Amino acid sequence: MERRNSQKGRRGNRKHVYDYITLFPDGGESMPLPTWKTYLYTLQQEAPKPHRIICQKEVAKPPFYGKEFHGTLSREETDRLLSQGDGCYLVRKSERAPDAFTLAIRFNGETKHFKLYYEDSKHYVGEKRFDTVHDLVEDGLIHFYIESHAADYISALSKESNYEESPYLAYSAKRKRLVNHRSRPASSRRLDYTDSPLASTDVPDTVAEEIENVDVNDDDDSTTDWKDIEKPHCFKVQNFMGLHWCDFCANFMWGLIAQGVKCQDCGFGAHKKCSEAVPNDCMPDMKYVKRIFGGDLTTVVKAQKSPVPVIVEKCVKEIEARGFENEGLYRIAGFHDDVEAVRMAFDKDGENADIGPNKYDDINTITSALKLYFRLLPIPLINFDVYKLLIEAIKRDDPESAQIKLIKELVSRLPLAHYQTLKYLGAHLIRVTEHKKKTLMNAENLAIVFAPTLMRPLETDPMVSLMAAKYEQKAMEFILVHFKEIFGK
Template sequence: MQPAEAVAKNSTKGGSQERVWKSDLYQLQQEAPKPQPVLSVVENKNTKYFGAEHHGSISHSHSVKLLTEDGMYLVRTSRDGQQTLSIRISGAVKNFKIFFDENDRTFFVKNKRFGTIGDLVADGLVTMYIENKAGSYLEKMYSYDNYEKSPYMTLNRLKMKTLGKTKKLKSGNNNFGEEKKRDSYDKAHSFKTYNFKGLNWCEFCGNFLWGFSAQGVKCDDCGFSAHHKCSEKVPSDCCPDLSNLRGIFGVDLTTLTKALKTSRPFVVDKCVEEIERRGLANAEGLYRVPGFSDHVENLKMAFDKDGEKTELSPEVFDNVNVIAGTLKLFLRLLPIPIITFEVHPMLCSAAENRVLSEQVSALKLAVNCLPVAHYHTLKYLVEHLARVASSAETNKMSAHNIATVFAPTLMPALELPSLNSQGGIPGMDTEIAVIEAIITNHSLIF
């Protein structure tokens, strides 16, 4: 039986997702012709980069005569002065523009980069051989969209069933529904092109990830592996693994909470709890007075290293402003601010309402559009800030003062600020008004 026929037969046997790992494409890779360089007997100026495989300015017809077996290849200078890679595959000679990057000293034809021409050709021969022998199968494979029967779902069905449950959270009395359903596990994968080592397969279609470099993509957060095209069909159900994250600071809020399996990051809880434990009334200038930067950095490093076991007691950090400063730093380093860029203009528009009831209703509607992790973190933080503001007589931090401090962190500018006519950066009056309104009316909004 020919390879293409074997692949086609297996693809229809019990459905294309019957087996977890299909060896057909791996077998085709093993059968692909191996690279055989045709060396030139005449030196030319291009041998500096392309070596003895470069034959100078020879014609296409001449290269065809030299390439007599599948897998043979050479490099030549074409009429337009470009360097051309000629490869014989399936009885025909194919030509590709080839480039050399002097900065990283790699060869490339398209996106993939290789340290040697031989590695580039080996990868190309595998890809072309598989496409020639199993083109129709690949087309069906890429068009398949039954994610429920993918290997990933088959092997992790119980886990995915548990994680996939929609959690109902009370949204309070509102005019747009008694309850709001929030899917705690709606997160897109963070796919990046990846160089796989050894035998690897696509967790979507179950087929071999062929080639020797950049065979597919891998999610930075959960490790899900897939072909480039298959990854386009994977839904937003990433379940991050904490072991894949580099520390706690600077991590997307949804990614972090999903990895920690919490509704909000423990950094926020621990800082708020310790600050309130030490008392809010006598901490004058809380969140406005900065802590020593070295101490803040030390606490940040401790959180990244020790996680929830990080010690915040007065014996370790005697200045409460260090803890407050670390909390602000955590929020400031979020890749997506707590109040997302999509919700930002909605809140600004809501704050323009002069009728209080209408303003609160609009603020509430906008806040409910936040991703679940952002919603819970903002709710917890705002309730804390409201308690800080309740002691404004002694700590000098009114809702307006707190909003002034937190607005640039919770609602950073949507665009890079430009200098005004006086040479200064324009204020954030609207954002401050939004945060102040949310703090003042938090019991109605959340």
């Protein structure tokens, strides 16, 4: 890596301030990658360094401050003490509020005053929390300096960056394919609720009104795989260790802590402003996905690169291999300790989890684990938006054919991963009903078991759940009875 930081670059010129990088992928052919831009890194290096002004007299000070605490001090005296140069700082008692403290920092020949707080062993003047006042001041000086020298440059970062040429896409051929996917016409993809032409941008005032507005004449049921699922990034503020560059604009992420945000599912790191320009093309990686049980369904599907979660597929295959002879299949619970063992096995080993008969001879352990997976989904399989419409639809006194068309359309509004998994699970439950002479589990019995597992109201009021229970069961039974019409062509 060659650094070329000219004097023009140090003065803020945007030219000649880059690190040029060329990688040689496994194919042996060189591939130029986006340029890492070091201008902001250079500015951080040039920022004034913190210099603590030590109090020369004995003063009573709080235990969480050191020799930088000067007790009661006027602003004039503070200015005099800090006149040694930029980066000088001290802490004094506030003149305006008792038991309050002020951090004074010298920057650009002026003294800046901030209310200083201490809580949970952390010092702060804003949202960021620091272990020491020194770190707080150092981070502040970096921000002062960069913002004073590159305000226009920073404001243009996300606007002038080209996502298709970003490091995030350049480092991954898989992600490059998603660019082509997004450029395909919408008609070549099975649409989810958010981009479906059936989802009106004019939100009706009531659920009943939205039901009335549903277009039941769209019979499109084309299928796709996990690569076609659009997923937003799960960004959270991140303390990046060491030097870090933005995966969107390729600029340095300045500061000591909370320099930007990081996607918890794929590791994409960016400035907070840049993250707002990133499309919903997160490609989760299992090294970031901490758990299967209790994890978001779409995230798990994309991380495992599977049409449905591996746990669902493995459990269904195991149940169908040795469960159709068992009376009360899905109704009888397995032993709690064994179910927990299955859960931990999937969270730890994923698709390599052993749930065979030599490990768990009781098939009820597997059926209980599968139900537990669905119960722990943070967003239920039949998500909250579709749930409200589905309950309203099942209450209607429509002819059966009209109700089938309506529920078919509502189910198609599920996010793609939810739709595919519901279809896969429903087909399995239909096969269970085909063995009802031995399992004693018909569509009604399975609906009683699975309705509270696959759907729930957003409201947590027990009375709301109780009132909705019979309609949930009725909706689930209707889906099973009319499965081929709802999920077929």
